[in-house]
Amino acid sequence: MTTATDINTAYEAPPRTEVGVLGWLKHHLFGSWFDTILTILSLGLLYVVLVPSMRWAVTKANWRAITTNILILIHGPYPQTQNYRVFIAIGLLVVMGSVSLFIYRGENVRGRRTMTIIWAVSPFFIWYLLAGFKGSSFLPLIEYSKWGGLLLSFILAIFGILASFPIGVLLALGRQSDMPIIKWMSTVYIEVVRGVPFITVLFMAQVMLPLILPPDVRVAGMFRAMVATALFSAAYLAENVRGGLQAIPRGQYEAADALGLSTFQQMYFIIMPQALRTVIPPIVGQFIGLFKDTSLVAIVGLLDFLNVSQSILSQAGFLGAQKEVYLFAALVYFVFSFAMSSASIRLEKQLGVGQR
């Protein structure tokens, strides 16, 4: 009878350089002389770049430029006596997000339906929480011109994403349609919008619109930017979705026809679920781009996150704080873009994109 100890002594343990950290290092970083040179070069480069940056960040950088202004970075000139409303909204979204992670992964149909309804109602709730009511002492009205910072960037991005999605899908279907007028109009819209830079659309909305509208109609700059963002994004989304539609084999349409489904049923049950799943990566890529593009509204004078960051540089105490402020802004954009990207990879895995 051999015991466990016998086995361990009978076979010699692998050499220490082949397993654990050392093994990993040997196989991945110092596998060949070429790898070794690359590794040493990369480490050298990292040292040259990172060490001075870190030294600057820890010793020289004036991070008070960020800490003093953290509130206006989050919500711009939104009155600070009322800003608990912003934080309640953020807290609510975080809670809803974390709860959703569990609910939508589980199989509890009732729970999922409830959660969906909560998500559908929450935009109204949050909107009124932030905007308030005229003459109310509990939730006084906060004018839209006072919404700024990250809050404004998010409103623009979220509205742009949510509103451009259905419009984009409709435009994509319209472009594929057999009805000539619809096809023609969709195509013209898509091509015209894709043919102009976003900044010109923003300028049109901010600068030209007041000239066209009657003088007593005032639309807050935020709404003009929201609509411009959504309409612009829709054209690009339409083309992404069209790509998905074209990836669906002819046979799927024919099978749906053979089953006697109406065009709507065919699209809703057969084509769209497959087409949209195919194009998740480009759509998420587009939405990440959209989120970053919201920083362009700074040019038309809206106080979004980037614009507030820049205005910090004019405050008497922080005149030379470009490095700190722009580094922080880049970090914030990166964190949220990366989060969106990771979320999309999760979604792709769940839906099995690339495996079917």
Added chain:
Amino acid sequence: MRKVMIALTVLVLFTILAACSQPKVEEVKSNEAAAASTTQEEPAAAPAPAAQATESRLDTVRKRGKLICGGNKNLAGFGVLASDGSFSGFDIDYCRAIAVAIFGKADDSTLEIRPLTASDRPIALQTNEIDVLVRNTTYTLSRDTEWSANFGPTTFYDGQGMMVRKDSGIEKLEDMEGASICVQTGTTTELNLADQMALRGINYTPKVFPDAPSTLAAFQAGNCDGFTTDKSGLISQKQELDDPAAFQILGVTMSKEPLGPAYAHGDDQWADIVDWTVYCTFSAEEFGVTSANVDDIAKTAEDPNIRRMLGVEGELGKGLGLDNDFCANIIREMGNYEEIYNRNLGPDTAFSVPRGLNSLWTDGGLLYSPPFR
């Protein structure tokens, strides 16, 4: 999968409904309110002829309950978004002063600052999106005509200056023969530099950059011998350099840049209100009236000029359509010109801009108020 699709669609549709309906509801409400109030008031004000049907700007502002002032949020000392979320600066203080003149106080309920970019300015004025523009705007003939705007009294006399390294040995423009000069492209500064150097017969190499920070960065890096922009800008941008003491601003002033408030054509009463708000701050400094002593002086002053200015005597304020003590209110809330200047640009600030031309006429400057009588 299907459930997720349905859920998504529902969510998306609801959100769009929410987002689309919300602004409209708000607008309709405010329009209704506006319509209701006009229909209520106009019969009372006697059936006016068509020419008077457009209400005066003052009435519009009063009815709205707040002044909308176009300002800057990116110019140190003049218009800045402060860390408490409010706007502050020299120009912003003049927005405040106008709101005080009309409503007696300047806070969130009576004043809205609308930060504008340089290119937004004329359109915001022409479309009446703002009541008055106080955004470091140089008064020029073409702006006066092409913007359909008029300019109030100049609140700050600026002018283009030149910054050089102290150890460069450059003391005046004539020393800059063959030098390279960093300048922001597309600005009047660039054109003016060319004019001034040609006038003096000095050869130089302009190095142009698209925006202010990159221009300054190039100068800091030693790419040019000189750096030119408006003096007020030079003074604040000097503080951004790593070693401000190593640089100096030459005494020469290469252009005239009078900065002041602007308002749209067509309402002379409104123009008067803005103008006399500015003159009030000039006169107050001239008479030594400050925010600290204005109430005492109003009680004790014997000089009829001061008594008229503060509304103790005469009906001057009423003539503008304002409260008779509008000027006393401005001084109490905002202070006189000197107080406004020192608060934003004076020796206790990071900028410490010398008064120079922006002194009272009695001190050799250009600030001169017509008499309050």
